[in-house]
Amino acid sequence: MTILVFKSTVLMYHAIPADAADPAGADPHYSVSRARFGEQLRLLADCGLRPTSVRAMLDAHGLGHDLRRCVGITFDDGHRSNHEAAAMLREVGGSADFFVNPSTVGSGNFCSWAQLREMADWGMSIQSHGQHHRFLDDLPAAEVEMELARSKEIIEQELGRAVTLFAPPGGRQSADLEAVALRLGYERICSSRVGLWGDGGGGMYEVPRLAVLAGTSQAQLRRWVTQAPLEMAWQRSRYGALRRAKRMLGNGAYVRLRGALLGERAR
Numbered sequence: 001m002t003i004l005v006f007k008s009t010v011l012m013y014h015a016i017p018a019d020a021a022d023p024a025g026a027d028p029h030y031s032v033s034r035a036r037f038g039e040q041l042r043l044l045a046d047c048g049l050r051p052t053s054v055r056a057m058l059d060a061h062g063l064g065h066d067l068r069r070c071v072g073i074t075f076d077d078g079h080r081s082n083h084e085a086a087a088m089l090r091e092v093g094g095s096a097d098f099f100v101n102p103s104t105v106g107s108g109n110f111c112s113w114a115q116l117r118e119m120a121d122w123g124m125s126i127q128s129h130g131q132h133h134r135f136l137d138d139l140p141a142a143e144v145e146m147e148l149a150r151s152k153e154i155i156e157q158e159l160g161r162a163v164t165l166f167a168p169p170g171g172r173q174s175a176d177l178e179a180v181a182l183r184l185g186y187e188r189i190c191s192s193r194v195g196l197w198g199d200g201g202g203g204m205y206e207v208p209r210l211a212v213l214a215g216t217s218q219a220q221l222r223r224w225v226t227q228a229p230l231e232m233a234w235q236r237s238r239y240g241a242l243r244r245a246k247r248m249l250g251n252g253a254y255v256r257l258r259g260a261l262l263g264e265r266a267r
C-alpha cells in the first residue's frame with residue numbers, strides 16, 4: 001500500500017449565529033455569521049474541496065483513501081448555533097467534529113443532548129472539549145485526567161458513540177496531555193497551534209487548527225484551504241520564509257511564484 005504524504009487544512013469555528021451583531025452569548029470575535037458560513041462552504045465547493053470531520057479523515061486515512069480533496073471542519077464549545085451549522089454541512093454532503101462540554105450541554109445558549117444526537121445521526125462527530133471548559137494548564141494532574149475521562153464517559157453514554165478526539169479549552173495544554181489522552185482512549189488532540197495537519201510540528205498525535213474568526217476574509221480562507229505556497233510559513237515568519245524560498249527556487253522562479261501569490265491576493 002502506498003502511503004501518501006501530504007498536509008491537511010483543519011479549520012476551527014465556534015458559533016455561527018444568524019445575526020453576527022447579536023451572537024447569543026458567544027464571543028463576537030470568534031463568531032462567523034450564518035450567511036458568511038454559507039459563503040465559506042461555497043468557497044470550499046468552488047475549490048473542489050469537501051468539508052469533512054477530522055474523525056472521518058482519520059477513518060478514511062486508515063482505508064488508504066486520498067484526503068487531498070478534504071478540509072477538516074471543527075467547532076468548539078457546542079453553541080446552539082452549531083445545530084444549524086451541522087444542518088448546512090449535511091446539505092452539502094459534508095461533516096464536522098463538534099467539541100462539547102457535558103457540563104454546559106442543554107443549558108443557556110448551548111446545544112441539547114437531543115440536538116447533538118440528531119447531529120450524530122446526520123454523520124457529525126461529537127467529541128470532547130473537557131467536562132467544564134477549564135484551562136488545563138492551570139489544573140493539577142488528577143483534575144486534568146478527570147476533565148478528559150468524565151467528559152468522554154458522559155458523551156459516550158448520552159450518544160452511544162465512541163469519543164476519540166479531544167480539543168483543549170482555550171488551546172491551553174497541560175505538559176503531558178498527549179500521554180494522558182492516549183491512555184484514556186483518545187486518538188488525537190485537536191489543538192489551536194497555527195499550522196497544517198502533517199506539517200511535522202507539535203506533538204505526534206496533534207491536529208493543528210486554523211481559527212476562522214469574524215474578520216476572516218474569503219481571500220484569507222481561500223489561501224488556507226488551497227494551502228497557497230508559503231502561506232503557512234508567512235503566517236509564522238514572513239521574512240524567514242521569503243529567504244528560504246529564494247534559496248530553494250532561485251530568483252526567477254521566486255519572482256514568478258510571488259506574482260502568482262499577489263495575483264491570488266488581489267482577487
Ligand SMILES: [Zn+2]
Nearest residue numbers: 076077169170
Ligand atoms: Zn472552547
